[in-house]
Amino acid sequence: MSAPDWRRLVAVLASQDQREVLAHLLLGQDPEPALAALKPKVRTKTRAALLASEVVDADDDGRLALRAGAFKAMLAASAPARPEGIERFRDGRRIVQFPANATERFELLERVAEEAMRPGEELSERDINERLAAFHEDTALVRRYLVDHGLIRRSPDGAVYVRDGRN
Structure with a gap:
């Protein structure tokens, strides 16, 4: 199942008529009375917008129902990417945790x-x-840590630190 486009859902929420019909569906109520109360042109537009949102489906009889898993798919699609590698231990440039794994700690x-x-x-x-x-x-x-891992050198008196060209 592809994730619905959240912009279409927001467009539905921006319309009072469409929002009201969607609310009936979300509350587990029959949306037909709310649809029937609309003028024919508005009813057609409302049905089309709800179906285009991909949060609502129509059964074989044309009755509207919430699409199973649509909201979950939408949230999953918009979840931020999880950091990988040594970036798991950083928030921007800041180190939030030193890796326990020696190889990852060295990379960081x-x-x-x-x-x-x-x-x-x-x-x-x-x-x-x-x-x-x-x-x-x-x-x-x-x-x-940088000195111990050989990534920088400290002068014997501790006054100067140097990053060698090979590091």
């Missing part, structure tokens, strides 16, 4: 290193902390 940290520093760039501890703050509130933790 590698991406942070690439986004935070250019190859060969040297930064003071203060400067690297400013950059890493965009990724996580615990800059010392991220900095330590």
Whole structure:
């Protein structure tokens, strides 16, 4: 079953006559009395719009009924895409969780290193902390992970951090 186009449903909801007939269907009531109360031209237009919305079907006798699963299909089709790979652990640039899997953790940290520093760039501890703050509130933790994973080097006195050209 293809998902109904939500714009057609919104168009139905924008019309008082169409909305009223749809309301009868949603409440499990017979929509025929509401349809019969409409002028013939409006009745034809209302039936056509409801059927075009793909939320309503007509049986062999022409009686209107809600299309089974239409709303569920519409919601599923409009659901946001789920992040994949290391993006599961980020919200934009921010790290929301460090992966338990070592390979994924390395990939995430590698991406942070690439986004935070250019190859060969040297930064003071203060400067690297400013950059890493965009990724996580615990800059010392991220900095330590980057050093431990060999993605950046720290000078022996801890004053300078460098991203090697090979990283």
